[in-house]
Amino acid sequence: MAPILEINELRKSYGALDAVAGISLAVRPGECFGLLGPNGAGKTTTIRMLYGFTPRDSGSLKLFGLDIDSHLREIKARIGICQQEDSLDPDLSLRENLVGFARYFSIPRRDAEQRAEELLEFFALENRATDNVRILSGGLKRRLMLARALINGPELVILDEPTTGLDPQSRQLLWDKLAALKKQGLSILLTTHYMEEAERLCDRLVIVDHGKVLIEGVPRELIRREIGRDVLEIADPDPQIRAFLQQQNLPFEDLDKRLLVYLDNGDELFLKLTRDVRAEGCTLRPASLEDLFLKLTGRELRE
Missing domain, CATH: 3.30.70 (Alpha-Beta Plaits)
Known part of the structure; x- marks a missing residue:
């Protein structure tokens, strides 16, 4: 089966700094793939190149078999993104944030409202649907951002440190939800600093440092082989x-x-x-x- 995401010799430099120095990887349909590395390893830069936010210097990027240069609009319609930064509208309710975001994908309002209700229930947010986002805790905001990343029914969701700063209870809830989404066939690209999270969720992963892939494989197999x-x-x-x-x-x-x-x-x-x-x-x-x-x-x- 063809990869849902294929990266080949991806490179990005900022002056003399090689932020991404020839990363290659492939994500298979229906798997959770981990992109791990210490701070400054090139993870976030790689993620931003995937959805066109940061231009690459060289290398190829294909999602769903489509080249990102010539099919960016179509690709964006088929992916979901949950960034590290809180980009929710603080002046709107939870429901309004989801329905409003659906407009970017030209989803009819009735369909958007139905999808919003389904996602609010899935992430146990239905009782807070009319609350203003401004009053939410960090854990509730992260759950809402994940819900928003799924509003367009994506085939691939890109999660950049989705559980950073959450308490153990909130983290466990999100792990359970991500595992359930994977069982439904959703492909996930995950960056995280929590090794327990990666070991629990990822089918395969890479560890990168200084912009290069150090190792790739199935977590338990890598641990047994290297340690x-x-x-x-x-x-x-x-x-x-x-x-x-x-x-x-x-x-x-x-x-x-x-x-x-x-x-x-x-x-x-x-x-x-x-x-x-x-x-x-x-x-x-x-x-x-x-x-x-x-x-x-x-x-x-x-x-």
Whole structure:
């Protein structure tokens, strides 16, 4: 089946800065595809090029098999976009925001009103339909922005950090709704800083940094291949523990106050350390997408 979104060697520079330096990826129909990376990695610039907001320097962009240069209007009619920034009209009600936005797609008013009611109910906003957007909490605004992104019945929805700043309850609700939309056949392109979110929702993903793709694949397969099944964490390790790991020819990540050992099966080593070496502060846990992300992009803070 042909990709619903196909990016090939996409590039964008700002002076000497290569914001996007040859990114290539493809999103299949009906999947949730994650675009992950630290701050400044090129995610938002890539997203903005997808819907024509930011012009690209080079590379090709196709959505639904259509070239974005010659079919931008048709493409925009078939996608939904939920940006990071709050772009709701604060002077209108929730219902008015949805119905008003439908005008951009020339949706007849009666159809727009029906679609708005369906989306308000789907996102558990029907009891706030006549409230002014200005008084909404951040979580309610994010749900409304997602509803607005779906008003035109898109085939692909692009979500740029959709759950940033939400409390755990609101985040869980949105995860459930996105999973339900995916089951209905909607294709999703998701950027997020929440590794748990990506691991839970994404069928496949890429991790990008400095404008380039570092790795691509199915989350659990990538974790198993690059990290292993387990991570053994050792807090406040003494020189004896470091020497023991070196004698065993076990590679580890030294974070000064903490050691991380990546293993396919950490049970035996955990027993040796706690029973024979008498190491305290040992924790054995499953490897996660966050482990992979930090291994590939580093642990330095990004502004």
